[in-house]
Amino acid sequence: HMIAARYQEWLEFTRNFLSLDRTKFSYTIVASCTDNHLSIKLQRISYNYEEERQNGFKTTAEKWISDKYAVNKKRTRLINGPAKFRRKTIDRKNDIFKYITEKVKQ
Secondary structure, three states: OEEEEEEEEEEEEEEOOOOEEEEEEEEEEEEEEEOOEEEEEEEEEEEEEOOOOOOOEEEEHHHHOOHHHHEOOOOOOEOHHHHHHHHHHHHHHHHHHHHHHHHHHO
16 A cells, blocks of 8 residues: 655755745655555655745756765765755655654554
8 A cells, every 4th residue: 555745845954043044845755555564755855945036946856965966076075055955855854754653653
């Protein structure tokens, strides 16, 4: 059995008294169950960053935070632009999976 749900939320990078840096974060969660086993995937991840500004952009995770685009040529560090997206996306994914795991165990 399978279920899928589409979500859109704000993914905040920084927030302080003077500024707020965030992006619209869209993704699909696909959960499938077979023989007492739950498999969860985050798919179709996309970002809509500063859409109201001239330098804003829309992109997908595959084109922005994958190793091909987000890691330097020596593969030793993240590139500044996509680094914050990659870190926050992974943190959010971990939060979502942790929450689902806790609910399933109850």
